[in-house]
Amino acid sequence: MTTADDVRRVALALPRTEERIVRDRVTFRVGRIVYVAISPDETSMGFAFPKEERAALVAAEPERFHMPRPSDERYNWVRVWLAAIDxxxxxxxxxxxxxxxxxxxxxxxxxxERPPASGSR
Structure with missing residues (x-):
């Protein structure tokens, strides 16, 4: 079982990550882009994930993964129950x-990894 502190430890070890509280949620971001958010009750985590792949992920493991809130479905985002991951x-x-x-x-x-070719960000 994973806790919010486990997520925090991993996220804050990543370069340029900042932790912020947004609408009672702990969020982790690079610049202005949030890539992980923990629910206020600390039972689930939303995270950046390709939109085109999330339905398959949720369908394959619905006991672990779930769709984002309707207001977040336009983003590259999916959610997971923290108790369901190690x-x-x-x-x-x-x-x-x-x-x-x-x-x-x-x-x-x-x-x-090998850096991307020049011209990439």
Whole structure:
């Protein structure tokens, strides 16, 4: 089982991440873009995820993943029950969400990958 503190530990280890409280939710962002948000009751986590893939993820594991609030469905976003994931899954979900919003060179350098060709951000 993952806790909000576990999510915080992973997120704050990622470069340029800032923690903010927005509408009673703990959020983690790079610049102005939020990539993880924890529900006020700390039972679920919303995270950046490709819109075109989320329906398949939710359909495959509905006991773990669920769609975002209707007002957030226009964003690249999905949610997971924190009690349904372990430490390794937490790290994977948070890092992949961060990768979606972090500058490509920063993400590549942090994750030990070859940097993108010049002209990328």
């Amino acid at each position: 430490e390794a899954e937490t790290r994977e979900l948070v890092e992949e969400a961060w990768r979606m919003v972090a500058p490509k060179r920063l993400a590549a350098a942090h994750l030990g």
